Amino acid sequence: MINKITIIGVGLIGGSLAKAIKENNLAKVVFGFGRDLNRLEEAKKANVIDQFSINLKDAINDSDIVIIATPVGSFKEILSEIKPFLTSKIVISDVGSTKTNIASIVSQTLGDYSNCFIPAHPIAGKEKSGFEASESNLFNNRKVIITPLETSSPDSINLIQKMWEGTGADVDFMSPESHDELLGMTSHLPHMLAFSLVNYLISKNPSASIYAAGGFKDFSRIASGDAVMWRDICIQNKDQIIDHIRGYQKTLNSLVDAIENENSDELDLLFTSAKKTRDSWVG
Known part of the structure; x- marks a missing residue:
């Protein structure tokens, strides 16, 4: 011992x-x-x-x-x-x-x-x-x-x-490099999205959270994380976090295009693929 x-x-x-x-x-x-x-x-x-x-x-x-x-x-x-x-x-x-x-x-x-x-x-x-x-x-x-x-x-x-x-x-x-690349995707990026989502919601309508359902609460839960800890993580792993935010912005642009063009096949493929992946992961 x-x-x-x-x-x-x-x-x-x-x-x-x-x-x-x-x-x-x-x-x-x-x-x-x-x-x-x-x-x-x-x-x-x-x-x-x-x-x-x-x-x-x-x-x-x-x-x-x-x-x-x-x-x-x-x-x-x-x-x-x-x-x-x-x-x-x-x-x-x-x-x-x-x-x-x-x-x-x-x-x-x-x-x-x-x-x-x-x-x-x-x-x-x-x-x-x-x-x-x-x-x-x-x-x-x-x-x-x-x-x-x-x-x-x-x-x-x-x-x-x-x-x-x-x-x-x-x-x-x-390796330290592999760790930071992996966690930049699986942990740091989702936290950045959650923080940004909460701030975006409040900036658009301060009372909107009153009407938020379970989906918003689930997605935004990690925005309650410690601010000092996440400030330091952003500074320490800034290259990976910035890279993944920019990569995610590209996927949002593709989603915008699909919605704007009413591309039902593309939307169905996107949502079905994500559902299958997550269902397989959690179950």
Whole structure:
């Protein structure tokens, strides 16, 4: 059993990981670090974490694994702050939704300790935030993508893989570039569409949401996601996100043409194809 796992950022994902580690007896101590002492105290009272501190040295000391579970825009500052307290025995990982930029930041910031950093991303979450929304089973049968760096230690990779598998997750491996391309399509683009749709609706008619049915609520649900997190994701993965938005704009133009020309065959093909694809995916 791992002696101590430190989670920097006890929010939805960090809190869910803490609960999963505790429930599955993966570590003797789950230690939380954050800037807000009151929030950490509440997380301990809720049995999300075992111990906590707002002192980074105390949080890192004697840890076997350190997980960064904060918005990706904060990584450079956090890595710089924890570097003085690192040893070659500590494995560092994250839960961030972008990977290429993180790989570059790790190389620039950690230097000789870069081999201890194993980037990872659990493909799980909710539109809610905070440890109050955390769930110990959030990662059950969900994908976790590990994107090892060229310098990554095989033993460190194995440790992070076993930790995630211990939470019930299914671990896959890919390059940081492949990860960002894939998540740009499957996660980042849909969130951009949801944010834009809600803003468009309100700009056209502020009271329109009163009459929105289930379809709009389903589609717009992820627009309730954390604004800071998604701001950082846009900046970190901007090339992929912009590319996919532009690609999607082309499909909308084709749809406009089909509707404008009353091309029933084209519309039927488009809707039938999408229905079959989604039905196959969810069922």
